[in-house]
Amino acid sequence: MEFSSKLLENAVNEMSQLPGIGKRTALRLVLHLLRQPESQTFQLADALSKVRKEINFCKSCHNISDNILCEICENPNRNTELICVVEDIRDVMAVENTSSFKGLYHVLGGKISPMDGIGPQDLNISTLVEKVKAGKVKELIFAMSPTMEGDTTNFYIFRQLQGYNVTTSTIARGVAAGNELEYTDEVTLGRSIIDRVPFEASLKS
Amino acid sequence: MEFSSKLLENAVNEMSQLPGIGKRTALRLVLHLLRQPESQTFQLADALSKVRKEINFCKSCHNISDNILCEICENPNRNTELICVVEDIRDVMAVENTSSFKGLYHVLGGKISPMDGIGPQDLNISTLVEKVKAGKVKELIFAMSPTMEGDTTNFYIFRQLQGYNVTTSTIARGVAAGNELEYTDEVTLGRSIIDRVPFEASLKS
Structure with a gap:
């Protein structure tokens, strides 16, 4: 991809480092930001820098x-x-x-x-x-x-x-709520029969 | 979505303003950045701010x-x-x-x-x-x-x-290189017959 602006190229390159975002998508996102008020870009840049700089993980549970x-x-x-x-x-x-x-x-x-x-x-x-x-x-x-x-x-x-x-x-592993039995894979369905629960217990939730 | 951190929530909200990026994708992207070296986030934030602040459009062609x-x-x-x-x-x-x-x-x-x-x-x-x-x-x-x-x-x-x-x-509008004729829509195919070019001319490209 040939860019007419080094600034644009740089922004697209950085954006395309994110997972699942290729060069074309990155270009689309950056051009979108260029069409919006300046404040939107600055708020995004600021929020990202801030969360990366000041983020903490809970000492007990690592959340x-x-x-x-x-x-x-x-x-x-x-x-x-x-x-x-x-x-x-x-x-x-x-x-x-x-x-x-x-x-x-x-x-x-x-x-x-x-x-x-x-x-x-x-x-x-x-x-x-x-x-x-x-x-x-x-x-x-x-x-x-x-x-x-x-x-x-x-x-x-x-x-x-x-x-x-x-x-x-x-x-528990088993069939998901709303799923059709015939489309459930055999491991899950087999597991759900072995781990069956008393019918009375299933009425509680 | 309930966040355990205001900073994270803020970053995800800003990220999800981008077109085609919902809250879940935004969270995935921000968490990805948190796992990478700090410099990646700062470079991204910097590149976005810079392109938005300093971008110019060509006076003649608006590129x-x-x-x-x-x-x-x-x-x-x-x-x-x-x-x-x-x-x-x-x-x-x-x-x-x-x-x-x-x-x-x-x-x-x-x-x-x-x-x-x-x-x-x-x-x-x-x-x-x-x-x-x-x-x-x-x-x-x-x-x-x-x-x-x-x-x-x-x-x-x-x-x-x-x-x-x-x-x-x-x-010119017409059938695209490598396309199968039978899957080309009738407007395009009709146009390509009306706008046919001399065979000798087609050999040049």
Whole structure:
């Protein structure tokens, strides 16, 4: 792509570093900004710089936070004996949106993935083990993605916790609400039969 | 979406103002930046602010340029009597990429579109008419998108130039290189038969 302006070229190059944004899309976005009032670009640039410079991660659960502890960890109404282990802060948001969980979280920051060069030491696993060792956690809920890497990570943590008095569970796998049975893959459908729940219990939610 | 950090929320909100970028994508992009070295975010923010603050449009053709006149208008090897009229600077890039055009450009900055509230006065039409009035232009090539708005814009400019000694042409419409005839729409195919070119001429390119 030949640019008539070095400034434009530079902006497009930087923009196209973002995942999923190629040169053409980057050009479209930058040209859009050029057509909008200056303030929009400055606010965007400022917000990005600021979040990168001042961002904090909660000392306890590693969630993104503006303070030393995040709002969830600081909330006295949450059950501190129940910890939901998630991969990413987006998963915290997803679980929070369900309003079904009143415990705390622990954000691992990824999952064990040898193919991508991510080992246990790259994740926030040691702080989780310490929490358990301190004896204040009664149950860990593994809420990782149901993939090979997710399962590996769950199993690794499970092994680290052998000998400690903590209950571990994983979120249920089964057919999603609104899904047609005939389009559900066989692993999920098989799992949902093995993990069937008493009908009375299913009426509660 | 519930955010655990105001800074993050702010960055995501600003990012999602961009066209085609929703809240979820914006969050993914911002979280990506948070995982990269700080310098990447700062360079992006800086490049965007800079292009917005210092951007210039060529005084003659309205292309984006770092100087008063763009590189194309300043190039002494270009044919100044031939002007290609385009909608957007992206079209300048597209035509330049073909290396088939050695004249100058005139960027209208859009097309007449009453539905979007864009009239002739919102486009760089008067400066084009002045160029023609000055008598230094021999031919105008209309290279607008082949849509209703593009055709309207072409026709409007054509009418403005009645009585001046200038040749006007539009880029050829026809079947695209590599396309299957059976999948070409009937308007395009019909046009390509009416506008057929001598076979010898087609051998040249």
